[in-house]
Amino acid sequence: MDIKAANRNGNTILSVNGRIDTLTAPELEQAINMEIGRENKKILLDFSGVSYISSGGLRVLLATAKKLKNPGDKFGICSLQPDVLKVFRLAGFTSIFSIYQSEGEALATW
């Protein structure tokens, strides 16, 4: 898995590429925590390159949602591939954090 970070107008975009599984979920968690540690609390995950997420990966996202729930914080995920979007929707995660069709759509509302 590969994670690239970018900052756009105070928003942190983490572009994730690859499978989020038992082995790689901790890497994602570390990357997110590093940004939160730097006080970057508007985090958008670009999942256009994510083909699979395991329950361990879902756990990381819920933990992030718990950390980013203060006023002013933002947490969302954009550009999900159909199979990953399906897991999110059917697991109920779309009611916990925002899902966007694209990075542009997310940043326009933040």
Place this chain on the structure above:
Amino acid sequence: MPPGDGQPDSLTWQPVPGAPGAALYPLIRKIDAISSNSYILSTPDVIILIDPGGLPEQAEHLVRVIGTCRAENDRPLFVFLTHAHTDHFVGIQADPAFAHSDTAVFAVQQGGACALESGDTTVTLSDLMQAPFFPMKVGLHLFSQERPDLCSEDMSFPNGARITITRDQTGPAGLPCERIEFGQGPALVIYYTPGHSPDSICLQIGELLFTGDLLFAASPGIAGLTGWSQETLIHSLGAVETLIAKGGIRLVYSGHGRVIPAADALRMLSAVRADARGLANIAEMEPNRAARTAAFAGDCMEQVNELFTIMSGRLQYVSFILDELGESGIADQSSTLIRGDMIDELLEAFHNFAEEQRHGQDIPIHLVLKAGQVIAKLERTFNRAELTTIIDPSLVRRAGRLLSDYTTMLRGFTPPSECSDCDLIPLIEAVVTGLSVPPFSDEEVLSSADDDTAFSRILLARIGTPPLLADVEATVLAEGDSLHACIDREHFTDLLTYILEDLVGTGADKVEIRTRQTGRNAVVTVAGNVLSPATLHERRTWRFLRGLAERAGGTLAVHEHDGIQRFEFTAIAV
């Protein structure tokens, strides 16, 4: 090389109980279909290698150990095969000097010996395992029909070995046996135990019994291998059980996996025999069936992966919401129902194995057996009854059915499909209604407020089972009042649910189900708007759904056009 798995008694010399002067060097591997365990026995008269295994590096290790033994005290060498399946011997062929010279005398039951000598690729499973081998000379044919009963025969071999072999057609526990004396030291007793294969034998020295694949012979995917016989297997299992029960055997060394104390082996033999009794008329696991089962395994595991991730995610979601509501006590109850970490590991192990196969040798039977192993473990990790009190019972039921359909197919049976006349319209309406209403009504929530247990149960279910179609505009448009077709109700219900989940899961907020009769066909079309652009590649879900449609008694076509995805199920109208 992958010889041991940390068992304390693997890869070390140890005395053989009940056989003074004999020592055993076991090489015990984790269980797989690629290579068996191997055992070297050393007595003052002879060195005996039982099952060299399927890997060249394993054989290389054994040859090295044997070399050291012979350097200390040169003695004749025999290689006994518990049966002539490639995973038990083919590794040794990488050492031609060993495999094809007269250094070692190979000893195999007569049927297996003939298969090895003629290069038979069916009996040896060489075709199925895609493990080619060179025909080889077998110096000692065990249970040869030419050997008279109860008469001792002296034999000598080019490597200098001299043995005395005595046949007893009605040996202990009614098992035909041959006693082989190599000199003054302990003798080896061979029992003829067909069933797993026609040439299977067990070997006893002192208080140790080597059983080859007898204990796996009723396992899914193993039962039904070419040459497998239910009747002879049941007899062999019973006879070996009697043999062990008579006493004198302390430990059982299996062809795969760990060493088993005699008492445990007795229980296992009895359980395997019970399993074997239920395996009448199973299909043979030959290369074509292995390829079909492997294709099903791939699709099935993909879907199992998705269902388990969704179920695990749903429980995490429930726990998260309850935490937010300050109900962390109830949250803890729900989060323990699925071992997400263990399931992730299992599914990942299968994914990695499948990827290795895809990029490597791609041997269907290996994938088939690996899927069987993972599915058996998954079956043990989730508690269906408790899960259905929280999350959508349809998810749990479908996951369970997938696991059992695969196991059924792996065992050599056809997954049950009971097609009968069914009116599709009320069935579709019932499915849609079931997916549109919450498991408990608002009134039920209110009336449970005074009962803590009932309230937490209802709260968990309300959070854990949000109706799939709650925020979706779902319409059923039926042509006429009824539409009868010949289908399997349960599989059709699953199919429709999977399709609706796929549409809603990938973004549809409008779903339309139309039924119509076209000629002799009943056609059900499920269409929904999809957010994502047209998928360039066929999604694996669709391949799985087409297989499911067949089990439901029809066919399925998938189209995508102008942002609308359409699934069309066709069955014979009645």
